[in-house]
Amino acid sequence: MSTGHVEYASLNGTHFFKIIGEVRAQSCISLDKLLGKIEKQSTNIASAVVDLTQTTFIDSTVLGILAKLGIRLKQTHHIQSIMLSTNPDITTLANSMGLGQVFSILTCNEANNICCTQVLKDDDLTQKAMLNTVLDAHKTLSKLNESNQNVFKPLVKQLEKEKKALKCAD
Template identity: 85%
Template sequence: MSTGHVEYASLNGTHFFKIIGEVRAQSCISLDKLLGKIEKQSTNIVSAVVDLTQTTFIDSTVLGILAKLGLKLKQMHNIQSVMLSTNPDITTLANSMGLGQVFAILTCSEETKVCTKALPDEDANQKSMLTTVLDAHKTLCKLNQSNHNIFEPLVKQLEKEKEQEKV
């Protein structure tokens, strides 16, 4: 179970996401929904900052959702998103998953101070959880061959489960 949460703030087109503590797939349904809303905005998107300065653990689903954010902003708005990190292990993990391709990853010496509000916890039903985890891992597979090799079996299994739900 996750012992962390995601906070968010937006000002004048800059979207700021703060990942605090141990954040796993169960905690990112609301983040995925928020990104969907931001994706639909055609204007007022200037930049995005993902703050990992207080992150102690982040799983592949959360990394996939963040990759989706970075990819969409790069493709749709030609925006280079920024990722902040103070933890060398988190920085290494983000880079190893290919997030350096879609984010400018900056190492900081101290935590940032931004007024953010916690995203509400969403009641994750099995269908929404499956969709979120599947989309996140498909995004990671797109970033590089190494991710594709690692996550392709999981993606295939999740796709099977999704097909079974339709029956």
């Protein structure tokens, strides 16, 4: 279970995501939905910033959702997203997953104390929604590099089986 949360703010086309505390897959459904809404905007997208300065733990599903953000903004809007990190372990993890390919990762000495964000509420926590979000996030990570593909191939295969079984049960 997550003991952290995601906050979001937007101003004049700059989209700001702050990952606070220990954030896991449960927090991703709302984030994924928000990214879908942002992605559908054809205008008013100038930049995206992901702030990991208060992140103590981030799982691969969250990283996969963030990878999707970086990839789509780069491909669709030709925007180089920015990721801020003050924790060397978080920075190393993000780089090892290939996020440096789609984000400019900036390491900071001090986190900003003033921030105007809103907590992104966890919603729609159904088994199907969670399964789809986790599967999509890991497929996205697998596309970033061969190492991720090798690491997550068994998980993706298992999640696809579960998705198929869930679909058959409906």
